[in-house]
Amino acid sequence: MRKLTLILPLFKTRAVPRRRVPSGLLSLAAEVQAIKDVRVDVVDAESLGWDAADVVEYLVLSKPDAVGISVCSPTFPSALELMKVIRTEMPEVLIVLGGKYVTHSWQSALNAGANADAMVRGDGESAIAVLAQALAAGANRMEIVSALAELPNVWVPGKKAPTLPHAFNLQTAQPWPLEVLAHNLDLYQGDRMLIEFSRGCPGRCSYCLASRDRQQISFRPVAQVVETIAHFSAKGFSSFFFTDDDFAASPSHLACLLEGIIERGLKIKFDANVRPDSLVRCEKIAPLLKRAGCRCLWLGIESGSPAILETYRKGFETNVCERAVVTALIAADVVRTNWIIGAPLETRETVNASMDFASRLQQLGPHVPHISFMVPYPGTPLCDEALALGLISPSHLAELAESTHGEPVMPSQFLTKNELKELFYEFHQRYFTPESLASLPPAVADEARLVLSSAGLTNKKLPLKYKNGDFRESCIHRIEQHGEDYSSIKTPN
Structure with a gap:
């Protein structure tokens, strides 16, 4: 049985991890689930608060043949660090990079030293299916790279600029395989x-x-x-x-x-x-x-x-x-x-x-x-x-x-x-005057305070008083109020 691990990297600038199910990775995992002899799992490092060392510790234990990493702009620095550690600790693992950042800035990712065997632009379902099929057929790392190189939206070393593909047809999409998450769904309670x-x-x-x-x-x-x-x-x-x-x-x-x-x-x-x-x-x-x-x-x-x-x-x-x-x-x-x-x-x-x-x-x-x-x-x-x-x-x-x-x-x-x-x-x-906030219906007023807090606008900058207190504290409270034990989950400094 060959194995593929999909990873959502840590968002380092968040004081508290945002716990939202990685919908994009689950869509990719669904395509892999349909292929025999390949096992897929999803590591939501953003929600877990895992840094590169934590993720690689998991990978060393689980021994995947290939790793797929999805990045948006703010998580790209974390992805660079993660790829570097993977290359050091697991030099034979195939690394594929995708996500919004790669879709629109693949050349910047390449120039920044992205240590990937391939980079995917646009929707990644077709590329991940090709990768999984090659794994199922027993292909080695170089053979998988060659298979991916045939796709117009995939960059591999020596290939010219990849193109943007047509959008993936969601009518043919498989249901999300929630069982492939490397952690319990309860992690997402509170968001x-x-x-x-x-x-x-x-x-x-x-x-x-x-x-x-x-x-x-x-x-x-x-x-x-x-x-x-x-x-x-x-x-x-x-x-x-x-x-x-x-x-x-x-x-x-x-x-x-x-x-x-x-x-x-x-x-x-x-x-x-x-x-x-x-x-x-x-x-x-x-x-x-x-x-x-x-x-x-x-x-x-x-x-x-x-x-x-x-x-x-x-x-x-x-x-x-x-x-x-x-x-x-x-x-x-x-x-x-x-x-x-x-x-x-x-x-x-x-x-x-x-x-x-x-x-x-x-x-x-x-x-x-x-x-x-x-x-x-x-x-x-x-x-x-x-x-x-x-x-x-x-x-x-x-x-x-x-x-x-x-x-x-x-x-x-x-x-x-x-x-x-x-x-x-x-x-x-x-x-957002004190008078206008006071006149808002409760649900709207709560949303207004959330917007102001997330924008970093404190009492020192605006003559407002917040009932919800500090935004970080409110996030932590939102997690803790469900009574779950998150003491073992790391949060970024």
């Missing part, structure tokens, strides 16, 4: 369980990685998704987050899913991301969303300036956002609106337009603005625009790929990074 219904987005947003390689929308079978939710629900999980790029992309598919949840009698709450124009097309099924347990809809509005919306290629106007907020207020207990500061052509006036628009939307009903900074991820049209304007340099692309949205990483053509940060604080001060 929202991730669920995948669809991949792809109808948008063409200039800053979004998904708009480049996920134009085609694919849906998992409704019965499979409902059954997965029911399985988690039977294990005591009641809070979910749909990972879809646009949960409202298809009103008909969404209606079928919601009806399935309701008919099954599942008592759950869930969050999801939606495009405003997509949600407007779902106006008639808004009550169905509420009945199925929609806790919070996250609306990608991004800006109140028509000029900035045009540069973002959002594909809708501000009046659509007003209709979307009204629909969301019917459909969900809480409404979040997402806003971005720092477009290449951002000015004080365009940020003011966003502040004004957020306040105008508040008149429609209480919602929670979530404000973040623009990151020009390599491979996006917005990154090309920032390069052309000299706002970033080619030498900084690798660094940008590892950035998050909590700090400004570039100026605009008209505002410095410090000025953008001042406007970030001003946006919060103008919108």
Whole structure:
């Protein structure tokens, strides 16, 4: 029996591990499960708080023939360290690297010294199936690399740039094999369980990685998704987050899913991301969303300036956002609106337009603005625009790929990074006043405090008092309140 281990690396900058089931790796593991004579397991190092030494200790004991590592931008440094230790302790193991970071920054990963035998761009189900089939056939490391090299979206040493593949057809996807997790499901108690219904987005947003390689929308079978939710629900999980790029992309598919949840009698709450124009097309099924347990809809509005919306290629106007907020207020207990500061052509006036628009939307009903900074991820049209304007340099692309949205990483053509940060604080001060927080319904007020805390805005920066206390303490409490013994699980320093 040959063995493949799939790993989600540690997110070192988190004070407390975020415990969410590794949905992407479970999708890959499902493809391997369908192949005889190959065993697969999943190590969620992010949730376990395991560093490279911890993971390699597990690998030495379990003796896999191949290792697959999935990385996003913030976890890439941990992946580099992990690959280095694996190469030292287990030099014969095949290492394959994939995930969002590799999909859009494979060259940066290569230049940074990624110690991998192969790197996979885009959805990895087809590549992992080829790898597993080669393992089942008894192929050695070099023969497996040769098999992977035949795929256009896989890089191996000596091969030219890999291409982006068509999206994997989720209609043919196998159910998640939860039994392959190297730990008990109870580890995830206290956080929202991730669920995948669809991949792809109808948008063409200039800053979004998904708009480049996920134009085609694919849906998992409704019965499979409902059954997965029911399985988690039977294990005591009641809070979910749909990972879809646009949960409202298809009103008909969404209606079928919601009806399935309701008919099954599942008592759950869930969050999801939606495009405003997509949600407007779902106006008639808004009550169905509420009945199925929609806790919070996250609306990608991004800006109140028509000029900035045009540069973002959002594909809708501000009046659509007003209709979307009204629909969301019917459909969900809480409404979040997402806003971005720092477009290449951002000015004080365009940020003011966003502040004004957020306040105008508040008149429609209480919602929670979530404000973040623009990151020009390599491979996006917005990154090309920032390069052309000299706002970033080619030498900084690798660094940008590892950035998050909590700090400004570039100026605009008209505002410095410090000025953008001042406007970030001003946006919060103008919108989140003590009076406005006091007037919010309890669920909305809790969401507002969570947004402020996660943004690092303490009483020293804003004249606000938090009922929830320090964000780290609230995370720890959220874990401990379930009565589970996590004393043996390591947390990052």
